[in-house]
Amino acid sequence: MLKKIWRDVRLSFVSEYQLQTRIAENLQRFPEHHREKVQALAKRHDRLAELTATFPALLFALAITENEDCAKEVSRGIVGGRPLADLAKIGSVPLWLRKLPPEAFHARIPELPNDAGFHRRIANHLPGAENAGKWLEMVGGSIKWCHRDFAIWIARESNNGTSLCSNCLFKLALYAWFSGHPETDAGRLIKTRWNAKMTHDAAKEAQNQWREDLRVHLLLDSVEPEKPWLAPAREGGFTFEPILTAAQVIAESQAMDNCIRMYADEIATRENQFWLVRNEGGERIAHFSIGHRWGEPLPTITEIRGPGNNEVAPDVFRAATVWFVKANVSDRRPFEQPLADIPVRRDLWAKLWRPYWLAKKCLPADLPMTPSLEQI
Numbered sequence: 001m002l003k004k005i006w007r008d009v010r011l012s013f014v015s016e017y018q019l020q021t022r023i024a025e026n027l028q029r030f031p032e033h034h035r036e037k038v039q040a041l042a043k044r045h046d047r048l049a050e051l052t053a054t055f056p057a058l059l060f061a062l063a064i065t066e067n068e069d070c071a072k073e074v075s076r077g078i079v080g081g082r083p084l085a086d087l088a089k090i091g092s093v094p095l096w097l098r099k100l101p102p103e104a105f106h107a108r109i110p111e112l113p114n115d116a117g118f119h120r121r122i123a124n125h126l127p128g129a130e131n132a133g134k135w136l137e138m139v140g141g142s143i144k145w146c147h148r149d150f151a152i153w154i155a156r157e158s159n160n161g162t163s164l165c166s167n168c169l170f171k172l173a174l175y176a177w178f179s180g181h182p183e184t185d186a187g188r189l190i191k192t193r194w195n196a197k198m199t200h201d202a203a204k205e206a207q208n209q210w211r212e213d214l215r216v217h218l219l220l221d222s223v224e225p226e227k228p229w230l231a232p233a234r235e236g237g238f239t240f241e242p243i244l245t246a247a248q249v250i251a252e253s254q255a256m257d258n259c260i261r262m263y264a265d266e267i268a269t270r271e272n273q274f275w276l277v278r279n280e281g282g283e284r285i286a287h288f289s290i291g292h293r294w295g296e297p298l299p300t301i302t303e304i305r306g307p308g309n310n311e312v313a314p315d316v317f318r319a320a321t322v323w324f325v326k327a328n329v330s331d332r333r334p335f336e337q338p339l340a341d342i343p344v345r346r347d348l349w350a351k352l353w354r355p356y357w358l359a360k361k362c363l364p365a366d367l368p369m370t371p372s373l374e375q376i
Helices: 002-026 030-043 047-055 056-064 068-080 084-090 095-099 115-124 130-145 148-159 165-181 201-221 245-258 260-269 314-325 348-360
Strands: 232-233 238-243 270-279 285-289 300-305
Touching: 002 030, 002 047, 030 056, 030 148, 047 056, 047 130, 056 068, 056 095, 068 084, 068 285, 084 095, 095 115, 095 148, 115 238, 130 148, 130 165, 130 300, 165 201, 165 232, 165 348, 201 245, 201 260, 232 314, 238 245, 238 314, 238 348, 245 285, 245 314, 260 270, 270 314, 285 314, 300 314
Parallel strands: none
Antiparallel strands: 232 238, 238 270, 270 285, 285 300
């Protein structure tokens, strides 16, 4: 009997020693700029100090909150032994944050879902201590700027090594949000829609393509449609048609998998004009540009490419050259306008983003009401 009592006392002592050691170690793991406030709260009562080991997120939230009445109520409940689940709800701290280490809490905890469904899904993607702070910031931003599915995806990708600045995260969230709203003008421009099975690299590539199409739309639809420098014609069994509008540029780029959308600036400023080549069956087979090479006074065909920006067959090149020579444009120089002189139309800008502004009930700093190509 005495042996059992001695064993229980010894185990209790060891357990208490381990707990106190863990509390002391965890207090030092909180980010330095908040550590003093957390330590001050932990000293008020042993049960508050135990949160350092059992629920660091709740201790942190109580230490830095500006809602003193809420902090007092939760603190009294902890000292009085009330269930942590109830107190976490009062303090607006999701219960699933119990598993996050002290290193996660660099700033005020963002608004996060607290339901069982989200808890089950996010539990599969919780971070290690070295990544916890950035992980929590990215998950919080994903909830704010997109939705839950995107937040779970970001949690997974963050654990796979993805780290995004706030602006990059916002752009990716915007792409994911509009992927789910194809009825909007911006959503209709997305060729490859976001889905939870995507890798970060695949999502980034699709997002960049979408943003290039947005730029084409905003830029070319903000200027008066360019007139063809030459008359559309047929030569050598091929048809030549001008590519003048945003819709034509985007359609050409998507159908031919080429980089013509990247020349939106040159098209808008009249530096170059692009033409589509069709065969006798009406199929797209190439595009070429007319413009001025550096230092040359006369316009010429500056490049001609097939699908995927590959080289074209000799007969296509020959037909385009013959047609261009026959057109006799040597004495014509298209009017050029500086890009800075092309204002983006406010109505186009607002129509693109209004559905998002209304859904989020705010104007994000990275998506202001004033049109700006720099935001694309």
